Amino acid sequence: MSDSEEESQDRQLKIVILGDGASGKTSVAMRFAQEAFGKQYKQTVGLDFFMRRIMLPGNLNVTLQVWDIGGQTIGGKMLDKYIYGAQGVLLVYDITNYQSFENLEDWYTMVKKMNKETDSQPFVALVGNKSLCLFWMVVPSTCTLSQRTPSEQPQDMRFLQILFSSCRECVPWTRLF
Numbered sequence: 001m002s003d004s005e006e007e008s009q010d011r012q013l014k015i016v017i018l019g020d021g022a023s024g025k026t027s028v029a030m031r032f033a034q035e036a037f038g039k040q041y042k043q044t045v046g047l048d049f050f051m052r053r054i055m056l057p058g059n060l061n062v063t064l065q066v067w068d069i070g071g072q073t074i075g076g077k078m079l080d081k082y083i084y085g086a087q088g089v090l091l092v093y094d095i096t097n098y099q100s101f102e103n104l105e106d107w108y109t110m111v112k113k114m115n116k117e118t119d120s121q122p123f124v125a126l127v128g129n130k131s132l133c134l135f136w137m138v139v140p141s142t143c144t145l146s147q148r149t150p151s152e153q154p155q156d157m158r159f160l161q162i163l164f165s166s167c168r169e170c171v172p173w174t175r176l177f
């Protein structure tokens with residue numbers, strides 16, 4: 001393969017979406033990859049994949065492989081395999097469900113455990129989904145995972161700030177991916 005052919009090939013990045021069931025992971029992935037939203041809840045069993053090509057500054061083509069992990073996989077045998085090798089992790093909670101925010105700590109622990117041995121750590125972002133359901137909001141927008149666990153500052157991760165999404169109402173997505 002020539003140099004130019006090699007250069008024109010897309011780089012692949014693996015993004016894993018984690019969080020409790022019904023927090024909106026599939027909706028986030030679908031909104032990103034297909035610009036679609038399904039109102040009906042259909043539980044993801046195991047995992048699902050989505051892909052989208054994007055162009056980064058400098059005409060760099062990148063294919064994002066989005067791994068939508070079912071909320072029921074926590075504690076399951078396969079979860080570490082799903083997380084392995086991810087360059088980015090979105091930890092999704094539902095702003096109308098406080099438990100889904102609290103449980104992110106468990107998801108985050110899995111990410112840390114999985115990546116303990118590897119040199120490259122993924123970028124991790126918290127995503128407060130259903131962000132336009134303000135009437136039912138129970139997780140204040142000032143909460144972050146690191147605030148909840150001050151002793152556990154994520155020095156070993158490149159931790160991004162909290163982001164908000166609303167799949168139903170289609171707010172701009174540029175900051176999330």
Ligand SMILES: Nc1nc2c(ncn2[C@@H]2O[C@H](COP(=O)(O)OP(=O)(O)OP(=O)(O)O)[C@@H](O)[C@H]2O)c(=O)[nH]1
Nearest residue numbers: 021022023024025026027039041044071130166167
């Ligand atoms: N109003 C509103 N509803 C949303 C939003 N995102 C998702 N939902 C709804 O929330 C429900 C659950 O969404 P899913 O995307 O299937 O949740 P999930 O996290 O993938 O769930 P699991 O497959 O169980 O892990 C569905 O009925 C969605 O239509 C949003 O931004 N706003």
